[in-house]
Amino acid sequence: MRLTQLYAPTLRETPADAEVISHQLMLRAGMIRKAAGGVYSYLPLAWRTLRKIETIVREEMDNKGGQELLMPIMQPAELWLETGRWHVYGDEMFRLKDRHQRDFCLGPTHEEMITTLVRADVRSYRQLPLMLYQIQNKYRDEIRPRFGLMRGREFIMKDLYSFDRDEAGLEESYNKMYDAYTRIFSRCGLKFRAVEADAGAIGGSGTHEFMVIADSGEAAIVYCEQCDFAANVEKAELKPIESPEETLLPLELKDTPGAKTIHEITAFLQISREKTIKALAYKTDKGPVLALVRGDHELNDIKLQNQLGCLTLELADEKAVGAEFDSIAGFLGPIGINKDVMIVADTTVMNLFNAVCGANQLDKHWLNVNPNRDFKAAIVADIRLIQESDPCPRCGASLLTARGIEVGQVFKLFTKYSTALKATYLDDNGKEKPMVMGCYGVGVSRTMAAAIEQNYDENGIIWPAAIAPYTIAVIPISHKDAAQMEAAVKIYEELNKNGIETVLDDRNERPGVKFKDADLIGYPLRITVGPKAINENLVEVKVRRNGQVIHYTIEEYLQAVKELLKTL
Ligand code: ATP
Ligand code: MG
Numbered sequence: 001m002r003l004t005q006l007y008a009p010t011l012r013e014t015p016a017d018a019e020v021i022s023h024q025l026m027l028r029a030g031m032i033r034k035a036a037g038g039v040y041s042y043l044p045l046a047w048r049t050l051r052k053i054e055t056i057v058r059e060e061m062d063n064k065g066g067q068e069l070l071m072p073i074m075q076p077a078e079l080w081l082e083t084g085r086w087h088v089y090g091d092e093m094f095r096l097k098d099r100h101q102r103d104f105c106l107g108p109t110h111e112e113m114i115t116t117l118v119r120a121d122v123r124s125y126r127q128l129p130l131m132l133y134q135i136q137n138k139y140r141d142e143i144r145p146r147f148g149l150m151r152g153r154e155f156i157m158k159d160l161y162s163f164d165r166d167e168a169g170l171e172e173s174y175n176k177m178y179d180a181y182t183r184i185f186s187r188c189g190l191k192f193r194a195v196e197a198d199a200g201a202i203g204g205s206g207t208h209e210f211m212v213i214a215d216s217g218e219a220a221i222v223y224c225e226q227c228d229f230a231a232n233v234e235k236a237e238l239k240p241i242e243s244p245e246e247t248l249l250p251l252e253l254k255d256t257p258g259a260k261t262i263h264e265i266t267a268f269l270q271i272s273r274e275k276t277i278k279a280l281a282y283k284t285d286k287g288p289v290l291a292l293v294r295g296d297h298e299l300n301d302i303k304l305q306n307q308l309g310c311l312t313l314e315l316a317d318e319k320a321v322g323a324e325f326d327s328i329a330g331f332l333g334p335i336g337i338n339k340d341v342m343i344v345a346d347t348t349v350m351n352l353f354n355a356v357c358g359a360n361q362l363d364k365h366w367l368n369v370n371p372n373r374d375f376k377a378a379i380v381a382d383i384r385l386i387q388e389s390d391p392c393p394r395c396g397a398s399l400l401t402a403r404g405i406e407v408g409q410v411f412k413l414f415t416k417y418s419t420a421l422k423a424t425y426l427d428d429n430g431k432e433k434p435m436v437m438g439c440y441g442v443g444v445s446r447t448m449a450a451a452i453e454q455n456y457d458e459n460g461i462i463w464p465a466a467i468a469p470y471t472i473a474v475i476p477i478s479h480k481d482a483a484q485m486e487a488a489v490k491i492y493e494e495l496n497k498n499g500i501e502t503v504l505d506d507r508n509e510r511p512g513v514k515f516k517d518a519d520l521i522g523y524p525l526r527i528t529v530g531p532k533a534i535n536e537n538l539v540e541v542k543v544r545r546n547g548q549v550i551h552y553t554i555e556e557y558l559q560a561v562k563e564l565l566k567t568l
Pocket of ligand 1: 109140142149150151152153155156157406407408409441442443444445446447
C-alpha cells in the first residue's frame with residue numbers, strides 16, 4: 001500500500017472526549033471514527049488488525065475442533081422468555097419491534113439462539129460433542145459506554161458454545177478452550193494472565209477470565225509469583241486468619257465520644273485495627289443485612305451477594321440505619337441490632353478475642369466482644385476482599401496485585417440453558433439427558449484496544465508484529481529524489497513479495513512528518529531510504545518498540561528484517 005492512497009486520516013491533536021489511551025491513539029492514527037456513543041466505524045488500518053486477530057482466533061478454534069457458523073443478530077423475544085432472561089437482562093438489552101408489534105432484541109449473547117438451534121436437530125449421543133462458534137457483532141446498551149472500543153455498545157465477539165454428553169466431556173471441552181485462549185493471546189503478542197473468576201449465579205469453579213495486564217484495566221487481579229495462582233479480586237478465596245488465644249473478658253459498654261471510624265476508634269482506645277470489627281449495613285431484596293469484617297479488612301460485596309443469593313445489594317443510608325437496623329451510622333455492631341437484620345460475618349471475625357465493635361447507640365462501643373459468645377451470625381463465610389501481600393491460598397507466598405483488561409472468558413454453563421430450553425439427547429441406554437454446555441467468548445475489538453493499552457509510548461502505538469495493520473513502513477527521505485524513490489520502491493516491492501506487509505510513504509511530506517506518522521500508527525519496523533542508500537548502499541532499520549537503529553546493506557537487509565520480526 002502506498003500512503004498517498006491509504007485512507008487513514010491522522011489527527012495532530014488528541015480529541016477531547018477520548019478518555020483512554022487506546023481510544024485517543026486509534027482516533028489520532030485514523031483507525032476509527034465514532035458514529036454514536038460506543039458505536040464506531042473501523043477504518044482500513046483498524047479493520048486489518050481486527051481481521052488478523054480474527055484469523056488467529058479462527059485458526060485456534062478450528063484446531064480444537066470448533067466449527068464456524070453465523071447466527072442472526074436479530075433474535076425473537078420468545079427465546080429469551082423461555083429462559084426468563086428477557087426480563088433479567090434489563091436495560092442492557094437493545095429491544096425493537098417489527099411492524100406487527102412483535103418483540104425482538106439485538107443479540108447481547110447467543111446462548112438462547114444456539115441452544116434452540118441445536119435442540120432441534122441433535123437427538124442422539126452419537127451427535128455429541130459439538131463445538132460451534134461465530135465471530136460477529138454483539139449489542140449491549142452499557143450504562144457507561146466509555147473508553148472507546150474497550151466498552152462498546154456494538155462490538156465484535158467470538159463466541160463458541162460446547163455441547164457434551166456429560167460433565168467429563170464438558171471438562172475436556174473447557175480445557176481445550178482454555179488452551180486455545182492461551183495460544184490466541186500469546187500469538188497476539190500480549191502479556192496476559194488467566195484468572196479464576198466469579199461464576200455468579202451458576203456457581204462452581206467453572207470460569208476463568210483472560211486478562212491483558214495494563215494499568216488502565218478495569219479489573220483488579222491478584223497473582224502469585226511462586227505458583228500459578230491468579231484470580232480476579234472479586235473472586236479470590238481467602239483462608240481465615242487465626243488470632244492468638246486470650247482469656248474471655250466480660251463485655252463492657254464504653255463511651256467513645258465522636259469516634260465513628262475504625263481510625264478514630266483505634267486512636268481513641270489505643271488499640272490496633274486487628275482488634276476491631278467493622279460493620280456495614282446493606283439493603284437487599286432479602287431484607288436488611290449487617291456484614292462484619294475485621295477492622296483492617298475490606299468487604300467483598302460480590303462474595304457477600306453470592307452468600308446471600310440476593311439480586312440487589314446496596315449500602316443502607318443513615319435513615320435506613322435508624323429505621324431498619326435500630327442503630328446509628330458510625331456505631332453499627334452485631335450486639336443489640338434489630339432482630340430482623342441478618343448478620344453475615346467473615347470467618348476471620350469469628351476468630352477474634354476481646355474485640356471492639358459499635359454498640360448501636362450514639363458515642364458508645366462494646367469492649368471485649370467475643371463473637372462466638374456474644375452474638376449469633378446467620379452466615380459465617382469468606383466475605384473479605386483480598387489485598388496485596390495476603391498469603392497465596394495455594395502456596396502461602398505473598399500475593400501481588402495488577403490491573404487487567406478482560407479480553408476473554410471461558411465458562412462452564414453445565415445444564416443451565418439445556419434444562420431451561422429442554423435441549424436433551426438420548427444416551428447409549430436410550431435415556432433422555434440434558435446436554436452439558438460451556439460458553440467461551442473473546443472480545444475481538446476489545447483485544448485490539450487492549451493491545452494498545454499495553455503497548456504504546458508518548459509517540460503512539462507499538463503494535464506486536466502479529467497484529468500490526470502493516471509490519472513495515474518504507475520511508476524515502478526525499479520524495480523528489482528519483483534515485484531514492486527507486487531504491488525505496490524496490491525494497492517496498494521486495495518485502496511485499498516476501499509476504500511482509502509493507503507500506504511505502506510516497507507522500508510529498510517532510511521526513512519529520514513521515515516519521516511522526518509512522519510512530520503514531522506504530523509499524524513494528526521502519527526502513528529509511530536516504531542519501532546513504534545511494535552513496536553507501538545502506539538502509540536504516542528502526543525498531544519501533546525500543547528505538548534501536550541498525551544499518552544494513554541493501555543485499556542483507558531482507559534476511560535481517562525477517563530475523564528481527566521473529567522477536568517482535
Ligand atoms: P464486562 O465484565 O467487561 O462487561 P462481560 O463479562 O459482560 O464483560 P462476556 O459476556 O464474558 O463479557 O463477553 C465475552 C467477552 O466480550 C469479554 O471477555 C470481553 O472481552 C468482550 N466484551 C464484553 N462486553 C464488551 C463491550 N461492551 N465492549 C467490548 N467488548 C466487550
Ligand atoms: Mg466476562
